[in-house]
Amino acid sequence: MLEKIYIEFPVNNVIEEGKEKQKSGSSWVHEPRAREIEEVMLLIASGLSISANKKINIEFGSRVIEWIENGQLSSLKVSMCGGLGNESDSREIGSPMFLRSILVGVIEKQHDPAFTFFIRGADDALSHRFIEAYYNFYFFIEYLYGSGKFKTKKIINEFLVSEELGEALDSVIKDEVLATVASKDFIKMLKGASHEEIYSHIVSTRGGLQHPKKVGPKIWHPEKQYDYLNEATFLHLVCLNIAMKRYYSVAFSERVESAYKNVMHCLHRKSKIHIVTK
Known part of the structure; x- marks a missing residue:
């Protein structure tokens, strides 16, 4: 063997x-x-x-x-x-966020599909499936900001409209974390590009993966995941920036904060916790 x-x-x-x-x-x-x-x-x-x-x-x-x-x-x-x-492969969640996650679920009830795209992409990226990760992260931003458009120029224009996406882009490019993972050439390209040029690169990369060719400058191999490490990691950080802001805005909303305080009182008294939703 x-x-x-x-x-x-x-x-x-x-x-x-x-x-x-x-x-x-x-x-x-x-x-x-x-x-x-x-x-x-x-x-x-x-x-x-x-x-x-x-x-x-x-x-x-x-x-x-x-x-x-x-x-x-x-x-x-x-x-x-x-x-x-x-x-380390271990991941720990503190009791405050554990409780808030439960409260968000039972109070809000309606799940955002964008979070599923993000979670799948993150799992792919952490498992070094960068091609699959790229797809899921692309679906994340396409779902949130694409407005159902699919033609290159139209979807780029839709991306340009979103201030949230643009701010996430700028934040990740300025963050030193990206420099510890992505190549210098890739980072140089990002810093010298406009939002429109970056969106064009994101969309064209997805198009190249969607339509594999046997010959030409955009040949890719389904087993060569690391060829897409730069693109997948960049999109991972962009989507993480957006997903965290979106989720935490709900997890720390007035409704959840009020319920969280009640739960903490119940835990302190060691009494049963009853959550009533309408």
């Missing part, structure tokens, strides 16, 4: 174009020769799948990266996207 594949290679001074290798003191590490490794893994998986007549995955996103210096394993840990490997 094949359980592991080891690929060892030297890191030369020539680093993949558009990337740079930063080590000590850096919050992010771009992995040199990643595309080469991805090609090797895809070919191996294809050969095994064809031979077995069954889909066999060798997940590029599940690789473990180690640095070896002077024959010794370096203490530097690297995550799946090339970042320092101090990530």
Whole structure:
């Protein structure tokens, strides 16, 4: 049974174009020769799948990266996207937001489908399914701001009308968080572009994914998720900015705040909590 594949290679001074290798003191590490490794893994998986007549995955996103210096394993840990490997899969929700989430549900009752698009996109992004994530994040902004338009020029014009979307765009571009994930070239492009140019890039990226071509400048591979890391991460942060503001405006509304205070009194008295809605 094949359980592991080891690929060892030297890191030369020539680093993949558009990337740079930063080590000590850096919050992010771009992995040199990643595309080469991805090609090797895809070919191996294809050969095994064809031979077995069954889909066999060798997940590029599940690789473990180690640095070896002077024959010794370096203490530097690297995550799946090339970042320092101090990530934790655990997620904790404090009791205040736990209670507010329940109250919002029983008081408001009507769910916004935009939140479902966002949650699915976030799950895809955190699982390194960047192509699927991009689709869901695009559906999020299309649902909220597209006004049912689908032709490129018309939907870009609809996006331009929204102050909320424009403010989220500006906020993410200014935020240093994006610089820890996206490439320098991508960030440079964003900072030098107008809102209309950014929306055009977002819509054309979605169009390229929607209509795959065998030849031409916009060829994409369904297994090469990391080719869309920049776009998916940027849209993730934009949608997160919007989703948080929209949800928290409800979670801290006057109606929910009043109910929250009553619940806290019940908890303090250790009495049963009754929530009556109309």
